[in-house]
Amino acid sequence: MSMTHELQATWAASRKSWLESANHPTCDFSLQNLPFGIFSSVSQPEPRVGVALGEMIVDLAALHDAGLLTLSSAAHAGVLRQRVLNGFIALGRETWRSVRIQLSALFARETATLRDAPALRDQVLLRQDQATLHLPLDIPGYTDFYSSKEHATNVGSMFRDPAQALLPNWTEMPIGYNGRASSVVLSGTPVRRPQGQLKLPGSERPVFGPCRKLDFELETAFIIGRGNALGEPVSCAEAEDHIFGMVLLNDWSARDIQQWEYVPLGPFNAKTFATTISPWVVTLDALEPFRVAQPLQSPEPLAYLRHGAAAGVEGAERTEGAPAHAFDIALEARLLPAGAAQPEVISQTNFRYLYWTMAQQLAHHTVSGCNTRVGDLMGSGTISGPTPASSGSLLELSRNGATPLQLAGGTRSFIEDGDAITLAGWCQGAGYRVGFGLCEGEVRPA
Incomplete structure (x- = not known):
């Protein structure tokens, strides 16, 4: 488009x-x-x-x-x-x-x-x-992807052999899971610390209690503007014509609950308690002047994931010859510690770093024949960049608590009660800005 x-x-x-x-x-x-x-x-x-x-x-x-x-x-x-x-x-x-x-x-x-x-x-x-x-939308369904190679590598290196940080399927398809649309909330809505099962080091069985490793995830999301019928996939070539626009998204995460529950079916209660979005939907037309090339993909994706390709057609246009499908969107996360006067910037990254594009995400989501509906929300997954300061979560920034952040309001490995997280995002033009506003949430006790 x-x-x-x-x-x-x-x-x-x-x-x-x-x-x-x-x-x-x-x-x-x-x-x-x-x-x-x-x-x-x-x-x-x-x-x-x-x-x-x-x-x-x-x-x-x-x-x-x-x-x-x-x-x-x-x-x-x-x-x-x-x-x-x-x-x-x-x-x-x-x-x-x-x-x-x-x-x-x-x-x-x-x-x-x-x-x-x-x-x-x-x-x-x-x-x-x-x-x-x-809340600007009735959201029939919510999907969250895992499309930042830097984020996936950082997290995989913490919990596996760094040489095996990325699982074999990661570079072959956009990994995602179906989230909980009912708990998507508007910016400014307080977030209650979740409770759940925690498996503590050295313990034979889990305990029940409040999350001890509450985190944010710096994301964007796109909104479906035109659905597809059941059994009729959306191709990469058509995908952007199905997108209304984008918002900022914070997919709050209970890291300790997630670590215990995610095998074998992935995140569940660690992600269902709240997902915050910004109130203003920025259209793709507004973002058009800020198109940039997406990262080089190797190995070359299968045919249905190549931009310009009809689903399943071999020999279709190859990714490296396609028009730019990423956008130069500066992204920032700020943390306001409980009782502090001013927030501090803790992460600066960019949407352009995402390995898998929105078109590829939607093409993969529907290639099975899955139908989408107007208002469906598709999260990018945490967006991290190539430097430590461009990491899009506290899990990465603090190395899972091993190197706490030093802030004016105290040290932080994860989010404490009373802390507030603010996400911001914008495209900077010559003398003007196309921005998303703010995506904010304050954490309340369990």
Whole structure:
């Protein structure tokens, strides 16, 4: 999916808004971004669809009522007043794109329609700090992948012979597991420390109690915008046309519970207690200018995992000849120790390091004939980079507690009660930013 020259001009880096807060070079919500979410306010208590721009939220229902936003059919206007984005997403890519094009024109510095009409502006704009944000999606299913080679190598080296850090299947397919959609929560929701079985060193049997090695995982996730029917796989070539956009994701992990339970079927209670996502969904159109080459894959993937390939067709386009399918998204994790005044940056990495791309993840997920639905959430897995400081979890940063982090608020091997984790992510353009906002959570006692 690549934009035409006309669309690229619509979101050109030089285009500025009359809404000055959107023009700051480090503002996440520039005119080039226009991410979608769900919000409410004191005056409008029913959740509805909005778009983040600068310090404001654009009320799409109010904009439509004012005759300044058109959809493909007047009958579709009701989706703008729904409590989740699923109905809007189901209208399809042309509608998502049309709405962003119309907003880009309305809020461009040279357009007077809203700029010079203060009463009308008051109807369609609300300050973000006066709004309540809501979980933007009804999430039918949640899958988490394990697609960072650096992360998989770091973790495998801790618990196996480093020479066998990656299991034989890891470089052949995107490894993943089906998570628990019911416990996906919005940024800002407190996270309760989980309890479960712990197998302590030297003990014959497990004990039951609170997790002692609570961790974060610095991830992104993509959201399905067009499902596929049962028995009909999505090819790599088609996969991005099935993606609505991306969010930040923190897949909280109870490392000690996981270590005891994961054999033979993988994570269960260690992952089911909470998964936090950011509130604004950034579209692939907004990310388009930031495409970069994905890491070289060796061995060459099977045919159905080659970009541009129809599922199962031998001799299809090879990975190294394909267009770029990674994105230059800077990612950061911050830890605010309990009682501390300021958070500290503990990890800086980048989405571009992921070995397996979103297209490959979706192609593999559906190659068996598995169907997906609008709103399905697909986590990237922990995103770690090539240096120790770019590790995307405390398990890696502290070497499973062997080398605790030295912070102004004290040392940390894992997350303690009262600590807060914040994830941030953004693409930095020339004088503008396409950002995701924040993904935050504070840990409460078991």
